[in-house]
Amino acid sequence: MTHVFGRQTKGKLPMAVRGEGIYLYDSGGKSYLDGSGGAAVSCLGHGDKDVIAAIRAQLESLEFAHTGFLTSPPAEALADALIAHAPEGIERVYLVSGGSEAVESALKLARQYMLEIGQPERTRFIARRQSYHGNTLGALGTGGNLWRRAPFDPVMVSASHIAPCYEYRGREAGESAEQYGQRVADELEAELLRVGPDTVIGFLAEPVVGATAGAVPAVPGYFRRIREICDKYGVLLILDEVMCGMGRTGSFFACEQDGVRPDIITIAKGLGAGYQPIGAMLCSGEIYRAIEEGSGFFQHGHTYLGHPVACAAALAVVTKLTTGGMTARAAEMGHYLGEALEAEFGQHAHVGDIRGRGMFRGLEFVADRATKAPFDPSRKLAARLKATAMENGLICYPMNGTIDGQSGDHVLLAPPFICTKAQIDELVGKLSASVRAVLA
Structure with missing residues (x-):
């Protein structure tokens, strides 16, 4: 019997006891290729000696200092490293413990910024349908994924939502990708005019949509129009x-x-690569100065923000991603992963779309390629694929409700950047065998 309150109460999960490279091992000795990096977390794989050494060294000097009283060298160094690689105009880093905290911090900072500059009438956010931005009530209320929102709608302050940039299902016949992008981006202006542009704080979106839609990138020009x-x-x-x-x-x-400059960016998951829980909210110098020259106090906070051990781990991760060349490797191996998926599934009768960028790829399953009709939700395709893949020694990230929170199925792949070509072939092979078994 376990006393752990898990994500689900039915069924028993394997016990993970060891990780090495791109593999995880359970207590029975079975290995699992971590084809989704957990939830796009383990970008450097498992057992990275440099990150572990950074954690150990930090623990030996300072394990915790509350940021209401003190800052710390790893927090300062991590912020410097992030800003050195951030988009133009991004100047400050607010360090938290994870993604939902980062989004909550972004929403609250955006609202406080409007108060600081004398625009208290701005109280609304706009996001996109079928989006997901975290599981805390503020982040969940901003998101547009109906399945996740439904139980909590009565207690949330909700954003309004426009169409996502979802080329596979949204682009019309005779319309170029750029024309489609401009059309769906223009929905933001229409929504602003509907609710009153002077009442809106911000627009929130993922550049490449992850969990809810399966690695859906925006078409060229979409975000430039959104910025305008x-x-x-x-x-x-x-x-x-x-x-x-x-x-x-x-x-x-x-x-x-x-090619777009945001005002606020939220990061987490790969920032700590799974070695420590950490996230961050980055903002423009303009936003920071409004607080600095106004109240001087961000009315927000979490106990573990700027945690020294988490920051030391993240600094080691960021160093590997940048000067260590692992981001470039993600681009290189991501190209190979895309080619391997196209070779295996490009003509598959039930794979309607293969999409994504780098080591962030998605396959959308359809009952009919010609009509793009999804499988009946009662088939529970995503859940069966997850279970079958686990049996075959592959961890991947299938989800249902791709189209509207109810219909549609996809699988998200986000393997560690350290993958070799042979390991990518192994991943694709195990996924193919699992898809065959589920669709047989």
């Missing part, structure tokens, strides 16, 4: 890179590939 609209109406652009950032898409920040 935000600037026109004085709305903050908040980019959620909790899952897609930190080298995952082949650039350190995912938004680099969209």
